[in-house]
Amino acid sequence: MSRCPAWHESFRGEAVVEVQGFVMVWAAVLLVTRALAEGRRAALARADEWHLRYERTLRAVGVASVEYDATTGRATWGAGADQVLGRVASAAVNIQEWLDLIDPAERGLVEAAWQAVAQGVRASSEQAYTLRLPGGQVQRVRERLAAVPGGDGRVEQVVALLSLAAGEKPHG
Incomplete structure (x- = not known):
C-alpha cells in the first residue's frame, strides 16, 4: 500500500508554519480591536466627564x-x-x-x-x-x-x- 498525503508540503512542517501564521494574524487583529475599543471607551469617559462639568456649571449659576x-x-x-x-x-x-x-x-x-x-x-x-x-x-x-x-x-x-x-x- 502506498501512502498518499492529503496535501503536499514544499518543506517539512510547512502546515505548522501556516497555522502559526494564521494564529499570529488573528492575534494581531484582536489586539488592534481591543486597542480601538479601549480608545473609544476612554473617549466616552472623557465626554461624560465634560457633560457632567457642563451640567454642574449650569446648575451652579x-x-x-x-x-x-x-x-x-x-x-x-x-x-x-x-x-x-x-x-x-x-x-x-x-x-x-x-x-x-x-x-x-x-x-x-x-x-x-x-x-x-x-x-x-x-x-x-x-x-x-x-x-x-x-x-x-x-x-x-x-x-x-x-x-x-x-x-x-x-x-x-x-x-x-x-x-x-x-x-x-x-x-x-
Whole structure:
C-alpha cells in the first residue's frame, strides 16, 4: 500500500508554519480591536466627564438647558433643570407643553420667536416671560434660544438656556 498525503508540503512542517501564521494574524487583529475599543471607551469617559462639568456649571449659576427637536418639538431637558425651574416646568416633554405654561398674553410672541429660530429665520432669540404653573403659582423666566444646524445647513435642534428672573424661586 502506498501512502498518499492529503496535501503536499514544499518543506517539512510547512502546515505548522501556516497555522502559526494564521494564529499570529488573528492575534494581531484582536489586539488592534481591543486597542480601538479601549480608545473609544476612554473617549466616552472623557465626554461624560465634560457633560457632567457642563451640567454642574449650569446648575451652579442657576441655568437650565433644554434641547428641542426642530421638527417634532420633542424636549430633552438637561440634568438639574428641575432644580432650577421646578419639577412642573421641566416636565414639559415638547415645545407645545412648554408653551402651554406661558402666560397667554405673552405666549404668541414666545411661540413666534421659537418658530423663527426653528425655521432658521433667526439664529438666536432672547426673551423673558411669565410661566403660569398649576396651583396658581407664577414665575418669571428668562430664555435664550439658539439654532443648531445640521450637516445640510438646516436647523436640527433649538437649544435653550433658561433661568428664573432675579428674586424668583422654583415652584412645583
